[in-house]
Amino acid sequence: MEQLITTSSPHIHSGASSRRIMLDVIIALLPASVAAVVIFGMKALAVLAVCVVSAVAAEALFDLLAHKPQTVGDCSAVVTGLLLGLNLSTNVPLWQCAVGSVFAIIVVKCLFGGLGHNFANPAIAGRVFMLLAFSAVAGGAMPAGAELVTGATPLELLPAGVSDQLPSLWEMFIGLCGGAVGETCALALLLGYVYLVVRKVIKWYVPAIFIGTVFVCCFIASGDVVLALYEVLAGGLFLGAIFMATDYVTTPINAQGRMLFALGCGLITFIIRWFCRYPEGVSFSILIMNILSPYLEKWTARKPLGG
């Protein structure tokens, strides 16, 4: 008889893996990526490709130089690159896209110890870094085939109220408006949302609470349902709420904490957009809540059975 294997219980496993989760996120981002290319043309593809390739290359190189086990196989760098790319507009020079990706991977993730140890969402932090370093990241670019090549995004127009300059709500829903390549098509993002919920990768309530909070606040503040709908569809709210506010690493680990996280994101987004008239509400709200995440987790810890 050959040697029997001795291990600790349990001896069966659900079969879940981190890599599979990352692949699911990538699959969920495909509709938005396709929509980006359809709406903004091949330039969008170039943005996405540069971001993904530079993110993966940065992680591979970091692991190599730091003599760490190669971790690109977990696909998390692909997710970061893709998310960052979808958060940028076609107006951003490709070299800036690459710099942003490298910053997201190296500074935000790898230097903190790699996957699972970063305190902020790498894609969000990368985007905010680019915003501060290169100014415009989302604004300006118009859908391919539009009469204007550059112009104001709906989010920039909204403070003036609902006007003729705005695209229709339907155009907003399917993404025919200016903005970052992956944020405009709410329809494609919702497809990804449904996929992630069905695959049990994310909880349905996090995006719902985030988006719902922004909607309710805007409605209360303006008394105008149409304006509130525009606010919800404009900018990176769907992309951020579905794909970034649900990032495991940088949000609380428990359900109650995640609900509070989503609520906080919604409130901060509203405050930044409404009172500061500043279009970057979603990124900053998630980043701020990322920092609060450990506290939310502590405050909302469940009382154990018999404890």
Add this chain to the structure above:
Amino acid sequence: MKKKVSRLKVPHNKHTAGCASVPVTPPPEVVLPLSMHSGAPAEPVVQVGDYVRVGQLIGKEGGEISSPVYATISGTVSAIEPVKLNTGRTVTAVRIQGDGKMEKDPDIKVPEVHDLDSFLAAVQRSGIVGLGGAAFPLWKKLDAVRTNPVHTVLINGAECEPYITSDHRLMLEHADQIAKGVEYLRTYLKAEEFIIGVENNKPDAIAHLEETFKDDPSVKVMAMDSVYPQGARQILLYNATGKVVQPGQRLASLGVIVINITSLAKMAQYLTDGMPLVDRCVTVDGSAVAKPGNYVAPVGTTVGYLIEQAGGFSEPAGKVLLGGPMMGRTTTTLSEPIVKATGAVLAFNQKDSAQMEPTACIHCGRCVENCPIGLNPTAFARDLEIEDEAEKVAALDRHNIKLCMECGCCSYVCPAHRPLVQNNREGLALSKKAARAKKEGGK
């Protein structure tokens, strides 16, 4: 609507549910550890060379909490020696070379029971311990009735571990003994309410028990959700009665006792025919077993013999374990004996025994979501990295490490394949050690 605890669905793999229990051919040898219960080990009362018969006392109780051990086959005591068990403990064991006759001890007689004292004394002599795995001496558990009147008896027939069907078979084949056991507890413990909790993946057992107790309104057969670990004491208690044992509290103080269904039936059997606990039904299954089934085997039968009885290995085994796949323990050797509380012997092929490499925790929260108690396994993992021992233990205790029952849900769902249960075990051991040191220091 009370909140739901325990929601993890694991594949049942109850392949052997339809396999009626069959006795094994008497094994040529048994190894009887004198410590197969919680508490003090039994003390040997036989010597090498003695001829022993089935049901003869070979180890008497070694302390206040202990359990007697009986010869499970007839034959000659060939050794009394230390044996290393798969629990990691080395215990004294009595080895008996069988003569194949299975001759019964002529001194066996039906115990005389007429009041609580004689009832508890009989249960004590029966050698029955918690047969679901806890192995706590049954009489000691029932003894609590002296200080806390028992109102409700919760009979645990959940059998939530995948693969295992020995309790299931018992419910189908020996419902009469369960009914007798209920009568004994009603008579001597003065219990008024009986709840038999059975997972709803055993509809035939539920129907059969309902039929058995249809004229007895005090017995309620409760179909429980088939979620792991439904059969864990605290979980079953909560799901069946809504009650929770608070820290430092004893279950009996709630007026409830929880008793494994096989323990109850074995108790009834002893009180009827006087044969103490010498054998039990064991589910033998797993991808490397040729003929999975339910086998009634003498306690002390080796794992190897039992697998042989089940047709041997169908392919090379990677892991062989005693107990279910969620909480069972692997063994290094096929000469490992089954003990009183062993409900299953599983052998998995190489493929099913493959280990997955742990990767970084991605903080996904699945362990937290699926912990039936509501603990945070990632917190324990962090606590264990604290260097200062006192701080480490304080952090573990603050996160309620003591409530962990090592059920395995966290490890089962972890997508990063982290060794969460091992972490918890390490934490539990440290916490217990610190508590012991404190207690001794205080004296």
